[in-house]
Amino acid sequence: MRTLFQKIFLSFWLAMVLVSGTLIYSVVTTQSQFTLSRSEQSDRTLIPIVAARAADILDDHGMGALADYLTSLQTTLNWEAFLFDDEGKEILSQPTPAEADALAQRGLEASDTKFLVSHGIKYVARRTTGSTGTRYVFVIGTKVESVANVLRAPLGIQILRGAAILFIAGLVCFWLARYITAPIRHLRTATHRLAMGNLSARVGGHDAGRKDELADLSRDFDHMAEQIESLLKSQHRLISDISHELRSPLTRLCVASGLARRHAGPEFSSALDRIDLESRRLNHLIGSLLELARLESGAEILESRSVELESLVREVAADADYEAQSRNRRVRLVSADRCTITGNAELVRAATENVIRNAVSHTEEGTQVDVELQHAPNSQGGDAVIRVRDHGKGVPEASLADIFLPFYRVGDARERSAGGSGLGLSITDRAVRLHGGSVKAENCADGGLVVELKFPLTANETPTAKEAIPVSSGV
Ligand SMILES: Nc1ncnc2c1ncn2[C@@H]1O[C@H](COP(=O)(O)OP(=O)(O)OP(=O)(O)O)[C@@H](O)[C@H]1O
Numbered sequence: 001m002r003t004l005f006q007k008i009f010l011s012f013w014l015a016m017v018l019v020s021g022t023l024i025y026s027v028v029t030t031q032s033q034f035t036l037s038r039s040e041q042s043d044r045t046l047i048p049i050v051a052a053r054a055a056d057i058l059d060d061h062g063m064g065a066l067a068d069y070l071t072s073l074q075t076t077l078n079w080e081a082f083l084f085d086d087e088g089k090e091i092l093s094q095p096t097p098a099e100a101d102a103l104a105q106r107g108l109e110a111s112d113t114k115f116l117v118s119h120g121i122k123y124v125a126r127r128t129t130g131s132t133g134t135r136y137v138f139v140i141g142t143k144v145e146s147v148a149n150v151l152r153a154p155l156g157i158q159i160l161r162g163a164a165i166l167f168i169a170g171l172v173c174f175w176l177a178r179y180i181t182a183p184i185r186h187l188r189t190a191t192h193r194l195a196m197g198n199l200s201a202r203v204g205g206h207d208a209g210r211k212d213e214l215a216d217l218s219r220d221f222d223h224m225a226e227q228i229e230s231l232l233k234s235q236h237r238l239i240s241d242i243s244h245e246l247r248s249p250l251t252r253l254c255v256a257s258g259l260a261r262r263h264a265g266p267e268f269s270s271a272l273d274r275i276d277l278e279s280r281r282l283n284h285l286i287g288s289l290l291e292l293a294r295l296e297s298g299a300e301i302l303e304s305r306s307v308e309l310e311s312l313v314r315e316v317a318a319d320a321d322y323e324a325q326s327r328n329r330r331v332r333l334v335s336a337d338r339c340t341i342t343g344n345a346e347l348v349r350a351a352t353e354n355v356i357r358n359a360v361s362h363t364e365e366g367t368q369v370d371v372e373l374q375h376a377p378n379s380q381g382g383d384a385v386i387r388v389r390d391h392g393k394g395v396p397e398a399s400l401a402d403i404f405l406p407f408y409r410v411g412d413a414r415e416r417s418a419g420g421s422g423l424g425l426s427i428t429d430r431a432v433r434l435h436g437g438s439v440k441a442e443n444c445a446d447g448g449l450v451v452e453l454k455f456p457l458t459a460n461e462t463p464t465a466k467e468a469i470p471v472s473s474g475v
């Protein structure tokens, strides 16, 4: 039993079946007891009269008349009646049940009416005296009417009744379980969407009509999401505003440095080169910050189109290979399945480029970066997986998740003068998540890092045969 729905449904169902069973059982047992005590009261009045009548008939008219009388009792009242003499012998020598014999003995010794219930038959005995003064015991046996008789139906009907109880109980429990778990399901969907970076995720009006604790929880969640969204938005707005404000003085700095270069002598050229380098870095940093802020706002993904990943990855790898060759490294597209996703091609391109650029920077000189695009089927239709593997030092295990955080750089990258801003992988992470995908990094057993970008495929995307690119062709 995995889901709360199943647990609630099955436990309610079981409880309902048990309660119905117990109810039927208790009604059957107590009802027969109740009917019995009620009939005993009338028997105490009726039986002495009938007993006296039977004894009189025997004394006045003989055995034949008694036999007729007892038969009439059988046909009219459904009583099996017997008359015993004071030695406990049945007058008409009829075959008598053992219970009737035993009760006759008890009846002889007592002046009141005696009862015995055995195998669904109620026996009543009463001592009486005939018109000649002879003592007799009158005994009758009659079926006990009970609710249990209702249950003694043919097997087919019993099964039908059981199935009807199970079905109706199942229907009620199904509705109950759905009613209880619906807000939890809505809450879970909203939480999942929020965790995936969709700050506008809310439970909303799903449970508007409800007034219980679960509805309160949904409202609290919406309130919390509202607060988080407004906090993060103001933070992003601040970063974006600062970056914009920095752009203009930086542009002016570049213009001033150009002018200074024109008039300054060669002794200043190295200082001016440094100013240009730092300006370029600042420009790159501001560009990345603005890009990140735009991604965080989520507006970018609104321009969703069909993106052919195969050609996109091929192009990015080819460009990166061109740049890498000048640094004595190579980028190779190992294999590429045909995959189509829905999203923003520029974002996907930027995400892939960032990862490949990192790989080129960190792979050892003379080695190559392997890029792979794979169609990975799953229960939801499948994913497009872009895998980039380098042959460098990799990343310490403890930092594997942190490298996707803004400004995070692993020790030596931070110290390196040529180190980047530490925003590339954050941009990649946000871009992929905006497409409903995920990113992860792992160290390879034989050295190097492999970064995996996973994008959900467009719904009607069908798997096609792999189109492997020959290794020798480079990209
Ligand atoms: N392939 C890799 N091998 C080893 N370390 C890596 C690799 N890719 C990323 N890193 C580490 O992760 C850190 C974060 O990478 P990220 O791309 O976010 O920033 P950056 O490359 O330093 O700067 P930017 O991409 O903004 O120019 C890097 O500084 C580096 O320490």
Ligand SMILES: [Mg+2]
Residues within 6 Å of the ligand: 354, 357, 358, 420, 423, 424, 425
């Ligand atoms: Mg980078």
